[in-house]
Amino acid sequence: MxxxxxxxxxxxREAVQTLQQSYAAIPPGDTVRLAKKTSNLFRPRxxxxxxxxxxxxxxxxxxxxxxxxxxxxxxxTYEDLVDATLPHGLMPLVVPQLRTIxxxxxxxxxxxxxxxxxxxxxxxxxxxxxxxxGTGEVLTARPDGEHAQLFAAFPNSLGSLGxxxxxxxxxxxxxxxxxxTNLRFDRIDDLLEVVGxxxxxxxxxxxxxxxxxxxxxxxxxxxxVLGTFSDDAEPGSDYTGQDIYYRSLRSKATDRLRAYDYLxxxxxxxxxxxxxxxAQIPAVRRxxxxxxxxxxxxxxxxxxxxxxxxxxxxxxxxxxxxxxxVVQDVELPLERTGDFLQWFAQEVPMxxxxxxxxxxxxxxxxxxxxxxxxxxxxxGFWGTVPIEPGRRDGDVNRLIEDKxxxxxxxxxxxxxxxxxxxxxxxxxxGPAYRAAKDRYDPDHRLTDLYDKVVGRR
Numbered sequence: 001m002x003x004x005x006x007x008x009x010x011x012x013r014e015a016v017q018t019l020q021q022s023y024a025a026i027p028p029g030d031t032v033r034l035a036k037k038t039s040n041l042f043r044p045r046x047x048x049x050x051x052x053x054x055x056x057x058x059x060x061x062x063x064x065x066x067x068x069x070x071x072x073x074x075x076x077t078y079e080d081l082v083d084a085t086l087p088h089g090l091m092p093l094v095v096p097q098l099r100t101i102x103x104x105x106x107x108x109x110x111x112x113x114x115x116x117x118x119x120x121x122x123x124x125x126x127x128x129x130x131x132x133x134g135t136g137e138v139l140t141a142r143p144d145g146e147h148a149q150l151f152a153a154f155p156n157s158l159g160s161l162g163x164x165x166x167x168x169x170x171x172x173x174x175x176x177x178x179x180x181t182n183l184r185f186d187r188i189d190d191l192l193e194v195v196g197x198x199x200x201x202x203x204x205x206x207x208x209x210x211x212x213x214x215x216x217x218x219x220x221x222x223x224x225v226l227g228t229f230s231d232d233a234e235p236g237s238d239y240t241g242q243d244i245y246y247r248s249l250r251s252k253a254t255d256r257l258r259a260y261d262y263l264x265x266x267x268x269x270x271x272x273x274x275x276x277x278x279a280q281i282p283a284v285r286r287x288x289x290x291x292x293x294x295x296x297x298x299x300x301x302x303x304x305x306x307x308x309x310x311x312x313x314x315x316x317x318x319x320x321x322x323x324x325x326v327v328q329d330v331e332l333p334l335e336r337t338g339d340f341l342q343w344f345a346q347e348v349p350m351x352x353x354x355x356x357x358x359x360x361x362x363x364x365x366x367x368x369x370x371x372x373x374x375x376x377x378x379x380g381f382w383g384t385v386p387i388e389p390g391r392r393d394g395d396v397n398r399l400i401e402d403k404x405x406x407x408x409x410x411x412x413x414x415x416x417x418x419x420x421x422x423x424x425x426x427x428x429x430g431p432a433y434r435a436a437k438d439r440y441d442p443d444h445r446l447t448d449l450y451d452k453v454v455g456r457r
Contacts, residue, residue: 009060015056022053023136032445062085070173074104090171093119097266104164112210116358124361125170131162134441153436156367160449175229178262180255183224189338193355214355219345223249240268270295277369300385325385332409334375350372354380366432417454
C-alpha cells in the first residue's frame, strides 16, 4: 500500500471496531496494553499477552489542504504522515526527528523539533482527538466541552489515560527546500543570547527564521542552525549516503536540503548515535545498506543488546567498567540553560548534545507544567557513561534529575526516571492526573503513569 494515500473513513471505522473488540476480549482484571512490537521508548516494556489490536490504526484518514488540517490515526508514523502531507505543500507544525515516532505517541508522550520555538510541542496543534479510555469507550475530546479535562490531561500521560485512535491536527505550508546558516560559537552564552533574540523577533540579522536548533560538540565549540523555507529548485545536500549531517555543521557555513531530507536529517544516523554500531566508519558505511540506516533499525539493535547483553559481557571480559545508560531530553528555562550546560560538561562525560529552543503556544498543560510564554531550551543527550567505583547504575541519571529540578526545568519521560512518587506528582501534575484517571479509568485497567515510568525501580 502507498502510505501517502489516505485510508479513508470506512477503513478507520472498521479499525476502531476491531480495537474495541480486542479490548472486550481482554479478561476482566488483566492490564490493558497495546499489542505493539516496536517502540521509541528507552524503558523496558512488559511482555504483552492479550493486547489491544491497533494494526488498522496506522494511516492518514484524510488531508484537507484548504483548511490545512489532517485526520490521522493514532498509530500513524510521522514518516507516513509526512508522505501524505508534503504532496500538498504542507507539514505538521512539529515533526519529531525520528521517522517511526507515531502521532499518538508524540501527543501522549511529547515530542519536539526545530519548529518548536514557533509552534511549541506536537500536542498543541491537535484540534480534537478520539481516545479509547480505560472503560473501553471511545470519547471525542476537545479543548472545551464535556471531555476538556481529558483533552488537557492527555499530553504526557503516556497511554495511562487511554490511547488516541484519531487526531485532527493543524498543518502549515512548507517550501520545496530549507536553507540553513550554521553559526559557530566559542561561548555557549553567546549562542543562547542569539537564541533569545530569534525567539523574540523571529529573525536573525534581518532574515526570517523558520527553524532553529543547535549542537554542542564541546564547551568551546557549539553551533546554532537557523533555517528558512525556500522555494528555489537547486539540488540539496544528501545525508543518507556517506556524508553525515551533524559533522557537516563543522565544515559548512551554509547548507540547503530538500524539505523531505531536512525533516529526516537526524534519522539516518539517529543524531550521532549510529557511531555506536560502526555505521559512521566509512568502510562499514559503504557496506551498510542505505535502507537500513534508520533510527528504528538502530533501536532494534539496542533492544537486542538490552535483552542479551553481549556487548556488556565483552566489556567485562576486557576489564572495562560497566556503563550506565544516560538517554534523556530535558527542558530548561533559557536563562538557566547555560548553567546546566556548564554543570553537565563538568559532571557527565558525554558529547555532543542537541539544543532545541521551544515555547508553548498559548496555554499550559497540567501533566507537563511549563509556563506559557516562557522561553525554554531542550537539551538532548543520548549515550552511556562508565559506572565509576563507588557509584551504582542510575546515579548519573539521578544527579541530572536533581540538577534539572534545581534549575526549574523538566524532563521528558520516554527513558529512565528515578523520582520518588511525591516528587513525581509535584513535577508532573499529580492531582490533575489522579482526577482524570479516576474519571476515565475508574477501574485502573491501564497502567498508572508513575508505575509505568518509575515504579519498577
